[in-house]
Amino acid sequence: MxxxxxxxxxxxxxxxxxxxxxxxxxxxxxxxxxxxxxxxxxxxEKTAPQSQIAVGYDVQITDTDKTNNVSDSPRNNNRFTFRLSGGEPISLDNIMIELNEGDSSMKFTSDTVLNSSNAAVEEGNSLELYENKAGNSTYFAVSPGMSDIVGVGDTFMLVADDSYDSTLATDDSIEKGRFLTWTPEGSSGTFKAQYNVPLEYIIYDTISNKQIQSGTIILQ
Known part of the structure; x- marks a missing residue:
């Protein structure tokens, strides 16, 4: 009511x-x-592949004139090696490797074209340059017969253009040391990795824009 x-x-x-x-x-x-x-x-939200990578190098710097910073009779196929020791597969089309030493930095993807005019790189039984979708040779290399997919136990490489030894230089304008160098096609500069100097590497997944792994390499 x-x-x-x-x-x-x-x-x-x-x-x-x-x-x-x-x-x-x-x-x-x-x-x-x-x-x-x-x-x-x-x-x-996209995530990077959960992968574990063992990083090393296969480098030998040879130079007949150690008083300058010019490459003389360099060894072919100096390279950093990246072995997938565990975790998820990765694709060479979907990674970026960034190298940092001091104030210098350079990034490599499958779109970074090898400077074929002066690169001390020779394909053979040990490596095969990876070609991108446009048919250009890149700084990535794989074992002959490998595809762009890197599985557990597989190794891919980052090859260097050139190298030189200037340890006997008397010109003050020339930095003394032993160096690996990279000058990609169309690049405005050269990146150098010096012996006995820490070199930082970062491997990115370009799909998620996140890191897969980072660390330090010291050439010795």
Missing amino acids: IRKINGKRNDMAVSPVVGVMLMLVVTIIIASIVSSLSGTLVGS
């Missing part, structure tokens, strides 16, 4: 309850929307 005062319904006690219930409903709806959006964002 509804009580009336002066012929009108007494809705004053009902309105606050309805208001509270409406606020609760709105709060629940908003919370559900936020939760749904958060779940969508988290679910769509």
